[in-house]
Amino acid sequence: MIGRLRAGTLAIAVALPTLAGTLALAGSLPACIGSIGGPAGDDATNTIALRSRYPRLTHEQWENTVQDLLQLDEPTGMSASFTGDPLSGFFDNSESAMTVAPGLWADYQTAAEELSKMLVSDPAKLERILPPADASGDDTARARAFIEQFGKRAYRRPLSASEIDSHLAVYAQGKAVYASGDDFKDGMTLVLQAFLQSPHFIYRVERSTDARVADALIPLDGWEVATRLSYTLWGTMPDDALFEAAATGELETKEGVKAHAERMLKDPRALDMIRSFHRQLFQWDHYYDLYKDDATFPEFGPELRQDMVREAELFVQSEIFERGGGLKELLTSRVAFVNQRLADVYGVEGTFTPDEFTEVTLPEGERAGVLTRLGFLAANGTAFASDPIHRGVFVNLRVLCAKLPPPPNNVTPLPPADSKTTRERVTSHTGPGTCGASCHGTLINPIGFAFEHYNAIGRFRTEDNGFPVNSADQYPLGGQLVSYGDAIEFSQVLADSQEAHRCWAQNWLQFAYGRNVVVEDTPLLDSLAESSRGGMPLEDLLIEIVTSDAFLTRRPVEAP
Secondary structure, three states, X not given: OHHHHOHHHOOOOOOOOOOOOOOOOOOOOOOOOOOOOOOOOOOOOOOOOOOOOOOEOOHHHHHHHHHHXXXXXXXXXXXXXXXXXXXXXXXXXXXXXXXXXXXXXXXXXXXXXXXXXXXXXXXXXHHHHOOOOOOOOOHHHHHHHHHHHHHHHHHOOOOOXXXXXXXXXXXXXXXXXXXXXXXXXXXXXXXXXXXXXXXXHHEOOOOOOOOOOOOOOEEOOHHHHHXXXXXXXXXXXXXXXXXXXXXXXXXXXXXXXXXXXXXXXXXXXXXXXXXXXXXXHOOHHHHHHOOOOOOOOOOOOHHHHHHHHHHHHHHHHHHHHHOOOOHHHHHHOOEEEEOHHHHHHHOOOOOOOOOOOEEXXXXXXXXOOHHHOHHHHHHOEXXXXXXXXXXXXXHHHHHOOOOOOOOOOOOOOOOOOOOOOHHHHHHHHHOOOOOOOOOHHHXXXXXXXXXXXXXXXXXXXXXXXXXXXXXXXXXXXXXXXXXXXXXXXXXXXXXXXHHHHHHHHHHHHHHHHOOOOOHHHHHHHHHHHHHHHOOOOHHHHHHHHHOOHHHHEEOOOOOO
16 A cells, blocks of 8 residues: 555656866876866756756665664665666766666565564564653544654644645554554554655655745755765764754754754764775775685685784774865875784784784885775786786776776786786786877886885885896876885875865865766865875865855756
């Protein structure tokens, strides 16, 4: 029956506009141009980008929201079996990719039915979300109070009188549907199902329509701002303080939004959001699936793969969340957290255990920042050797936002090692004088070669195949070729570059907005990139994003 309450009344059709605007990364390299944005369209004079009024919850947001809404002690885990979303870009929250196919709607319906039955069959769980019973024992009055209070939290706004009446009508049908003899529980079962598969729960609906005279932008109301804030910074529904701020008008000013953003960024839930960004950007989940030749690297077992993920999490937690750092620290810090297995590979002296992660400073001259850590290096190495090509592609795409053309079909493998280093093999196959010279020779290989002091699992080395390692090269940054001697110097070059900070800001904008960056974002992107390059901590960068017009308003026209 509840299936009839589907989102059929809401047309959810999201497609982001064509990218606009160009920014040459390496203008002297005509065959391999990196760029952000695309051609300007007829909306280029508007100040903020088009976006959906109905962004759907990601599966992770659904899981977090259900736990908070139902006040459960732990996540249900149900979203793990939901129909998956196609990946669009680096992050899993792209509005354009998150539709509701029939399979996913069936998943929502099944979850709503199972959750409602679980709650009404457990008096302790049900009491947590029910309003107190009054002395009269009027179940209908209690159901109405529940609908008003629970509905505000489920839909992230107060319900209208007609919505309350509609849900009360659903409640009244419960005794006929289930006929268990307990009319109140039967009604609660049905009304809970209605809430948990309503489009107002599944989607973050923005209903404001009154545009400002000055710029024709529509300011979001306090409830909509509270919802954007909570899902951006925490990945879940607003807490009581945000609901109170929405009700009192506190979120109608940028000062009020900033105060709550500062509060939220001190909360452990913000750490989960920061980890989620870096997990997706740096592909930490890929670490679990890495394969290395057992005979060559017997130390590379399942435990070490898990250690690399944990090390990456603790590094980001330390540099970004606890020490208030930003991209510079992420690219240059030698702080690390190691157990016995990691310490052995890093060559760190000391007493360590297999289970405890201890803060250390990695050897000077061997490590600096996230790109010299085992996870990145092993994930971009082959089963036997280093992999300059994939290391170079990764940094170009995810750290510099260069747009490389797709690889050609039928790529032939590197020649045999014989008496050559990996660098020599890669150069002879893709370097100057070959058909891959324009991209490999100028953008991909020079970055990959910087990491040639690290073998397939990230262990530091001074020789490759019996020959001294050569990790020096040049890369076009800031309109000129910049030289570096190794990955340490290259990481510092990145930390000082406008391109890396612009890419960092672009990735955060995409993650926070749930859409691609477009030409209308250029002024904010320029400002964020310059501030980050000047040392702005991530916390301040996020506050700039959530107090921007693009975050607090929308255009009258929705994204097609």
